[in-house]
Amino acid sequence: VTGAACRSVEALLDQGHRDARLPEALSAHIESCRSCRRLWTWFSGDGSGPLPDATIARLQSVLPSTLPVDPLAALSKRILGFVLIVAGVWLVYGLIFGLGAFGRMSATQSIAAAGGLICAGLIASASLARQMEPAAPMPVPPLRLMILLTGAYAAVTAGVFPWTAASRGFSAGLLCWTGGVVLSAPAAVLSRLMVRRSVVLVPGVIGATAGTLAAMTGLAVLQFACLWIDAAHRLAHVAVLPAGTALGYVICRLATSRVAARRANVNKSA
């Protein structure tokens, strides 16, 4: 168990010890407390010092040609890009499959289904746009966010739609689900094209987010075109979201590891 003085030493280490002078009381404590003395010795020094000039020169020489590059678009523009992709695909699908379900849904159900999807789409777009930039602030980890969005949408669906003939509704919904997954493909491809402009640090996570976002287009078709107004049936629709997340995760990881292997082979042969 550490005392208050030990915690003060830790706090000082956390601040990187910006002040030149160490408080006298802490200085005395560090002298008397073995573990604090060790931590202080290890972590307050200046590491291993500068690198040899030869190493720096080697690093500078391996840098490929430094052609000018256009910096990544601003976050708001990237978010808008993803929103436009999803909205564009929704629009096309709306024209093809129609919006017949709205005629059968109550106002509350319509607002919950459409409003929920719009909010989820905006949040997923923002998360995906942030992931394109290394070290962009992430208020919620992306995978957790996708699970939360799916869970929230499922909860809203279960809450606002009536539970009638539940078992049949769900099994019939699985057929719709297959269609929803297939219909998500175009948005997934378009999102992938946009993500390629970035550097993908965590391919699985960015793939999962893009998969969830794309799945929202498939889900929108099912929610707005399917005339079966039943909670169980509509929950089967919502299952398009986790399917899109999982598919995006797997596909993006596989694609990235293949690219990495190809790049390693090229480096080896070079």
Add this chain to the structure above:
Amino acid sequence: LADPAPRHLPLAEESVLAGLMRRYQEGDRPAAEELIRLVSPMLYRYLAWPAAAPAEAEDLLQECWLRIHRARHTYRAPAPLLPWVFAIARHTKIDCWRRRSRIESREVAVDWLPEKGALPSSDHLEANELLSQLPESQREVLLMMKVSGMSLGEVARATSSTVGAVKQKAHRAYQRLRRLMEGREGPES
């Protein structure tokens, strides 16, 4: 007891780094070379700990700079540069560990002989040994903060985390290190 030199870059230097990065994006090679000179020692310390052989750490550093070069368009000024650099370095290191563990599972391990002139001090060796017993997430936070001299906020951005979470991980790491020290040397009298 000697006061340590402040290891965080002052604000002026942060803006110098951001300025160099902007010029690097515009195709200014001397700016890129200056950036390599300024940032590489910090990156090296992060990549070399705990216990990478010097040659391996240099290879890792080189790969890291190649990745930074490929990703240079994703830096957006005036955001702080170090979290951006370390986010890339972090994933370079993770990928290297994965690759190494795949290779080690197929190869017979050979003892590593330290290079002449690169012998670490006994303090450094002990710290390495104890750090290697920390969970990965705690060790990573300590390395970024203590070895590379990043602030809590910078580490939070580099690891896509929050300042509170980083602080908590650092605190747990200190606790664990203290326990490991006690376990090794017995309780302090």
